[in-house]
Amino acid sequence: MAGMSPALLAAAAGLGLGLSLIVAIGAQNALVLRQGLRAEHVAAVVAVCLLSDVVLIAAGVGGAGTLVSRAPGVLTAVCFGGAAFLLVYGLLAARRALRPAALLPDASGARTGLAVTVSTALALTWLNPHVYLDTVVLLGSLAGTYEERRWWFGAGAALASAVWFVGLGYGARLLRPVFARPGAWRVLDAGIAVVMVTLAVSLAVRGATGG
Structure with a gap:
């Protein structure tokens, strides 16, 4: 990288x-992974996650992270609210893991509606405090160290989101042969349940300890 410009x-x-x-x-x-595997509303979910990340990254680079870090009461409330939401989502994933056949797109021909899917994507993004802590506070703080080139830093972070979400959403189709079996869905949703409940507990602890 010796020949690269500072920007x-x-x-x-x-x-x-x-x-x-x-x-x-x-x-x-x-x-995103689950929708990609089911081939349901992938473009909409990727777009919601990507655009949300871009907005949050821009807010962080613009200095919103400093304001958020100075409002511990707001962070505490968001942590508890996010913990409750993630816990419910985790329990729903655990219930799906007990009935994996219902997840197969061709099991009954049923598909989740676009509005429900988009609402879920918005909720998992904007009601998840980890997103704010990562993109607004942490990334925004580090962007500030680049001073006049902080927006280049933010552009790089936004590019990372684009590459990841598009790759994950559309690359998931490569795993569809594996998930043609109900047992694979059971493992996936069991893993999702563990992740969501773990995140919920960590957020509740963070909120209880004030950050």
Whole structure:
């Protein structure tokens, strides 16, 4: 990277940090993967997650992270609200794991409606405090260290979100032969349930301890 301009170095740093934050298993990724496997409303879910990330990254780069970090009461309330939502989503995933046949797209021909799917994607993004802590607070704080090149840093982080969500949503089709069996869906949703409940507990603890 010795020959790269300072602006491109900032963008590369944002890309690297963005990927390191977004690749971790979380609520958004679980939904995008599941929709990709079912081939249901993939474009809509990817668009919601990507556009939401871009807005949050822009807010963080613009300085919103500093304001959020100075409002511990707001963070506490968001943590408890997000914990409740993720717990419910995790329990629903656990229930699906007990009835894996219902997940197969061709089991009954039933598909989840677009409005419900988009609402779920919005909720998993905007009601999840981890998203704010990662994109607005952490990423925004690091972007500030690049001063006038912070928007290049933010552009790199946004590119990371685009590459990841598009790749995850449309790349999931490669795993469809594996998930042609109900047992594979059982394992997937059991894993999603564990992740969601774990996130819910961690958020509740964070809220109880004040951050």
